[in-house]
Amino acid sequence: MSDAVLVALIAFAGTVTANVIGILIANSLVKYRIGKLEEQVSKHNEVVERTYRLEEKVEFHDKEITDLKRELSR
Numbered sequence: 001m002s003d004a005v006l007v008a009l010i011a012f013a014g015t016v017t018a019n020v021i022g023i024l025i026a027n028s029l030v031k032y033r034i035g036k037l038e039e040q041v042s043k044h045n046e047v048v049e050r051t052y053r054l055e056e057k058v059e060f061h062d063k064e065i066t067d068l069k070r071e072l073s074r
Helices: 003-073
Strands: none
Touching: none
């Protein structure tokens, strides 16, 4: 085997190794960032649900107040 072929094979092996390591590192970073985004979305959804429940309660209490005012004005 000539020296040029041997150097080419070593360079190829180094390139493949570096690419695989780079892909694995990038993949782990993407998984981490997706996990953080999922946490933020979960917190946001909890706030939306709580706000919806509060709006329902406010609407109920507004109706109650309106009814009480009508009864008092009679």
